[in-house]
Amino acid sequence: MDPLEVFKVEAPGEEYGEKKYREILLDILQDLGLVRSIGRLYVYADISKPYFAVFGLFRGALPPLLVRDIGDVAAAGDGFQIKVNDEEHLADLVRVLWERYGRDNVEQPDRDILTVISKDSPADIPVADLDREFRQDLTDALIRIAPEGFRNRMNEMKEDSFFFIAAEETLTSEMIAEVREKIRGMMNA
Amino acid sequence: MLDPVMYTGGVYKHDLIMELVEDLGGYLLQKNVTQSEVILLLLIPSDDMPILAALAKELRGELVRAPLAGTEVAVVTPTLAIHHLPHSACDVAEYLRRHGAKSNMVGLARGVGREIAQINEYETDLVNEHDACVFMFGNFVQCIVEKGPLYRNINVPVVVTGGPEIPKEKMPYAFEYVSSVGRISHRSKKANELANLDRIVAAVGRALDRARRDIEKDPLTTSPPRVMDAVREQVPEVQSSFSPLPIALNLNGCRIKLPYDEFHQAVSDVTFDEGMRLGDIATIRPSRMKRYILVRIKPESETGFVI
Numbered sequence: 380m381d382p383l384e385v386f387k388v389e390a391p392g393e394e395y396g397e398k399k400y401r402e403i404l405l406d407i408l409q410d411l412g413l414v415r416s417i418g419r420l421y422v423y424a425d426i427s428k429p430y431f432a433v434f435g436l437f438r439g440a441l442p443p444l445l446v447r448d449i450g451d452v453a454a455a456g457d458g459f460q461i462k463v464n465d466e467e468h469l470a471d472l473v474r475v476l477w478e479r480y481g482r483d484n485v486e487q488p489d490r491d492i493l494t495v496i497s498k499d500s501p502a503d504i505p506v507a508d509l510d511r512e513f514r515q516d517l518t519d520a521l522i523r524i525a526p527e528g529f530r531n532r533m534n535e536m537k538e539d540s541f542f543f544i545a546a547e548e549t550l551t552s553e554m555i556a557e558v559r560e561k562i563r564g565m566m567n568a
Numbered sequence: 569m570l571d572p573v574m575y576t577g578g579v580y581k582h583d584l585i586m587e588l589v590e591d592l593g594g595y596l597l598q599k600n601v602t603q604s605e606v607i608l609l610l611l612i613p614s615d616d617m618p619i620l621a622a623l624a625k626e627l628r629g630e631l632v633r634a635p636l637a638g639t640e641v642a643v644v645t646p647t648l649a650i651h652h653l654p655h656s657a658c659d660v661a662e663y664l665r666r667h668g669a670k671s672n673m674v675g676l677a678r679g680v681g682r683e684i685a686q687i688n689e690y691e692t693d694l695v696n697e698h699d700a701c702v703f704m705f706g707n708f709v710q711c712i713v714e715k716g717p718l719y720r721n722i723n724v725p726v727v728v729t730g731g732p733e734i735p736k737e738k739m740p741y742a743f744e745y746v747s748s749v750g751r752i753s754h755r756s757k758k759a760n761e762l763a764n765l766d767r768i769v770a771a772v773g774r775a776l777d778r779a780r781r782d783i784e785k786d787p788l789t790t791s792p793p794r795v796m797d798a799v800r801e802q803v804p805e806v807q808s809s810f811s812p813l814p815i816a817l818n819l820n821g822c823r824i825k826l827p828y829d830e831f832h833q834a835v836s837d838v839t840f841d842e843g844m845r846l847g848d849i850a851t852i853r854p855s856r857m858k859r860y861i862l863v864r865i866k867p868e869s870e871t872g873f874v875i
Contacts, residue, residue, distance in 0.1 A: 390708070395732035399707040399750055406753040426708045429682050523753075526706065527651040528681025547681050 385419040387565050393426055400424065404524055411520050416441065416513055423561045424526075430546035431525045432558040437539050441509040444468060446475075447502040450493075458484070458496040466491065471507045479504060517541065570594065570611040570793070572637030572668055573620070577629025582606045588623055592616045595793035597638055598670075598813055609637050609668055611793055634668025635773050638793065638817040641669045642694075642701040644719075646685065648675030656749060657704055659756040660729070663765040664702075664772065670816050672698065672857075679718060682711045687718045694856040699819045700725045700743075700775040702768060707731035707750035713738050725775035729768060743778075744771040779819050786867040789849040790840065790875050792817045795863060798846065799824060802838045805831065821850060824861040828854040835861050842875045849875070 388404070390397045400422060408414045419436040446452060449472060450463040463469055469491075476485045476495055484496040495501055514536055521534065521543045529545035533555065544550065544558055575585055579601060586596055589610050598609040612620055624631040643661045645652040657673060664671040674695060678686050695701050703719050703726055705712045712730040716739055719726045725743035731750025739745055749764045756765060796815045800806060803826070806814045811825040824835055832854075836847030846852070846863070849871050855862035868874050 393708050393710070393732075395709070395750075396707040399731050399752075403751060403753050410753070424708075426682065426710045429710075523650055526681075526708075526711075527646060527649055528684060530680075547683055 383414065383417060383420050385421075387420070387568075388422040388424075389561075389565060390424040390426065393424070396424070396426070400524075407520050407523050411516050413513065413517055413520055417517075419566075421562050421565045423558060423565065428546065428554070429526075429529070430544060430550075430554060430558065431529050432542070432544040432562065433521060433524070434542050434562045435540060437541075440538070441513055443505040444507040444509050445502065446472065446504050446506055449506060450491075452500060452502040454500075455494065458494060458498075459500055459502075461493040461495070461501065463491045463493065468507050475504055475506050476501060514541075569614045570791075571614045571617060572597075572634045573610050573612055573617075574632050574634040574637065574668055575606075575608040575610060575620075575624055575629055576632075577606060577624065577627055579604055579606050581627055582608065582629075584627065585610075585620070585623060585629070588620060592619065595797060597793070597796075597817060600812070609634060611638060636664060636769070636776065637668030638819070639669050639699040639776055640697075640816050640818050640823070641671050641772055642674050642698040643671055644674045644676065644679075644695060644701055644703045646676055646679030646681075646705075648673070651751065652704065655755055656752050660702060660704065660749070660765060660768055663769060667769050667773075669772070670813055674701075676718070679715075682708075682714055685715050685718055687721075690856060692721050696723050697818075697823070697856060697862060698724055699779060700727065700772050702727045702729060702772065703742075705730040705750070709734055716741055725778060727768065727771045727775055743775045746771050776819065783819060783867075786869050787874055788820060788865040788867055789871045789873065790865060792820070792822050792865065794840075795838075795846060795850070795865065796822055798838050798840060799835060799863075803831065803834050805834075821862070821864040823855050823857065824863065825858075826861055828859050828861050832861055835863065840875055844875060 388397050388401050416438055417435050418438040421434045424431040446461060449465040449468050450461040452459055452461050480495055480497050486494045488494065518534055525545040529547055531550050532545040533550055535542040544555060585608060589596055589612060592613055594610055594612040596608060596610055600607040621631055641664050643657055645657045661671040661673055676687055676691055701722060701724055705715055705728065709732050712734060720741045727744050727746060728739055728742040729746045729749040733747045734745060736745055746768050749768065756762060796817060799815060806824060806826055809825045814825050816823045832852055836852050838846040849866055851864045853862050
């Protein structure tokens with residue numbers, strides 16, 4: 380079963396390519412952990428032109444990652460102690476704390492322990508913009524997914540959707556309009 | 569008639585196998601030691617196979633036929649980018665290696681796209697130094713068919729792989745087309761995927777058999793393993809080459825991984841028991857691969873004798 384709500388791939392005259400590109404898309408999106416953030420996905424490829432396009436709708440924006448999301452914050456001595464549970468964002472966390480409290484007021488006595496000398500709790504400070512990271516990863520995934528020779532690309536990221544087109548020849552406004560029309564047709568089918 | 573086999577067993581007493589191979593008049597093509605295990609690629613006279621099998625059994629080793637041993641196969645992809653590597657090109661190269669072939673990956677500089685794909689003279693020459701090659705393409709029929717010019721000037725048999733079923737007539741320059749092996753982005757581990765890799769190995773095997781039959785019509789003056797043995801003995805520098813396989817065998821010669829300018833005279837002067845020099849019975853020229861030494865043994869029709 381597809382993990383996406385709607386997942387359509389169309390490539391006129393290339394039944395095998397259609398089937399295989401479903402697998403490639405899912406493999407790459409799963410490898411990069413992007414599947415859960417995408418709700419609907421429409422892929423249209425015309426090899427006689429040739430071009431390859433993907434249109435997708437996001438499931439909703441990801442909230443920013445706060446200090447309390449990656450560790451347990453507790454009052455200790457003159458300030459607060461953070462016990463880090465998710466080491467993936469540890470470097471970002473240290474950078475943010477340095478910026479907010481200054482290097483002299485932040486210490487790391489152990490690999491996963493940080494202490495901050497401050498009167499305000501650091502629990503609600505944003506550490507990373509997950510939504511921006513997700514969009515960067517998605518762009519990387521789309522470049523990997525598109526056939527390799529299609530090196531003229533356009534990537535349009537909006538609040539709730541994205542549109543990517545790649546072609547061998549120069550992209551023209553007529554080509555882009557044609558692809559948009561095809562994808563609209565797939566959505567309404 | 570020499571049979572290619574692969575011995576896998578413990579390092580302990582594996583030298584007995586090597587000694588036996590020498591005594592039987594066979595050849596050791598390659599030796600790989602991985603911690604406590606050793607893998608030997610051997611050529612053994614067919615009649616003496618039971619003797620070797622008995623010793624392998626005694627040493628608790630495994631002896632399997634390696635039909636592609638003593639050959640070099642190029643695995644050619646449109647580029648060496650993430651679209652082709654590590655899956656599926658590495659899977660194919662590794663599978664060919666397991667069957668005894670020496671496989672080399674070749675990524676073309678400008679092989680991508682449907683209309684813009686091209687191959688240059690250097691790449692063509694490099695692929696032509698192999699015994700056979702596998703061109704790996706993607707999942708779209710049109711792209712696979714239109715990439716024919718990439719391998720039109722290749723003289724060795726070309727096995728083309730791709731996803732969809734395509735009639736062979738649409739690819740006049742290919743030796744064989746193997747379907748169901750298009751672009752994939754996961755490791756080949758399911759039974760049907762492994763079966764597809766087996767089909768590629770079988771196709772390469774058939775291509776090499778054809779090349780062997782062609783050679784048999786006008787036999788080589790001497791066999792490539794004999795050249796390898798003589799070079800190993802008389803040009804000791806080859807033993808200190810950093811390549812995992814200092815002498816790579818081809819069906820009609822070998823590639824010696826020493827710099828051409830420095831060592832081609834020494835290789836040319838290698839003498840056989842019958843008194844002939846290698847330079848007299850073979851063409852020795854620089855290889856397109858890192859300017860190594862490429863030896864191409866002349867056929868009987870050119871030299872007038874076989875040793």
